[in-house]
Amino acid sequence: MNQKTKTPWPTKAVMEQIYDLHFWGGTDFDFYSGAGSHDPNIITPYLDAAISFLKSFNTSLTVCDLGCGDFNIGQHLAPHCHKYFAIDIVEKLIERNKTLFTKPNLEFLCLDIAKDDLPPADCLILRQVLQHLSNAEILAITKKLANYKYIILTEHIPSGDFIPNKDIISGQGIRIKQNSGVDILKAPFHLKVKEEQHLGEYAFKNNKGRIVTKLYETI
Numbered sequence: 204m205n206q207k208t209k210t211p212w213p214t215k216a217v218m219e220q221i222y223d224l225h226f227w228g229g230t231d232f233d234f235y236s237g238a239g240s241h242d243p244n245i246i247t248p249y250l251d252a253a254i255s256f257l258k259s260f261n262t263s264l265t266v267c268d269l270g271c272g273d274f275n276i277g278q279h280l281a282p283h284c285h286k287y288f289a290i291d292i293v294e295k296l297i298e299r300n301k302t303l304f305t306k307p308n309l310e311f312l313c314l315d316i317a318k319d320d321l322p323p324a325d326c327l328i329l330r331q332v333l334q335h336l337s338n339a340e341i342l343a344i345t346k347k348l349a350n351y352k353y354i355i356l357t358e359h360i361p362s363g364d365f366i367p368n369k370d371i372i373s374g375q376g377i378r379i380k381q382n383s384g385v386d387i388l389k390a391p392f393h394l395k396v397k398e399e400q401h402l403g404e405y406a407f408k409n410n411k412g413r414i415v416t417k418l419y420e421t422i
């Protein structure tokens with residue numbers, strides 16, 4: 204019997220292909236991280252909430268943006284930070300960002316956030332990244348989260364009740380079709396937090412889910 208076992212592509216190759224073939228849309232753009240990174244109805248309330256959090260400190264924070272994408276979001280947050288590390292797995296995207304966005308407090312790094320060591324910071328931003336990753340990768344990332352005091356986490360989840368953390372192969376899609384979404388506090392991740400705050404959400408029409416942003420303070 205000719206039985207083949209399916210080995211998933213490495214995440215780096217998957218993400219490179221998504222950008223090369225514009226699987227997240229935006230064919231007029233060189234790199235496009237999806238409507239969730241560009242639609243003003245989605246990003247304006249997010250930016251208002253995130254900026255107001257960053258501005259609430261007397262001493263501005265060092266922030267690490269994991270999976271920074273095309274930087275349509277991060278470019279508005281960086282000015283409110285002491286130092287801003289923007290990290291993505293796609294080398295060509297990081298090179299492009301380095302030429303487009305130059306500020307003294309801004310540093311772009313090409314890293315695999317599941318495998319590589321991450322820079323120290325006060326606050327992590329993880330925006331619509333975990334939703335695309337397998338549980339094994341999310342688990343590897345979760346283990347690093349306790350090193351950061353604040354986490355601003357944004358996930359696209361189903362509209363109503365859902366089964367948390369069904370496993371997927373890392374890629375373009377998310378868990379919505381399986382009526383699932385990432386909940387970092389639930390099994391198998393079990394992130395331990397001191398406080399959880401709802402920072403906002405955007406609800407899609409036609410039961411296409413909602414993009415929810417939470418602020419966690421770790422233990």
Ligand SMILES: C[S@@+](CC[C@H](N)C(=O)[O-])C[C@H]1O[C@@H](n2cnc3c(N)ncnc32)[C@H](O)[C@@H]1O
Binds near residue numbers: 269293314317
């Ligand atoms: C949907 S985009 C979101 C981009 C950005 N956070 C935003 O909200 O506009 C997801 C990004 O995560 C990056 N990514 C996925 N897996 C990664 C990994 N293991 N390490 C670093 N970046 C990763 C992808 O390359 C992509 O740019």
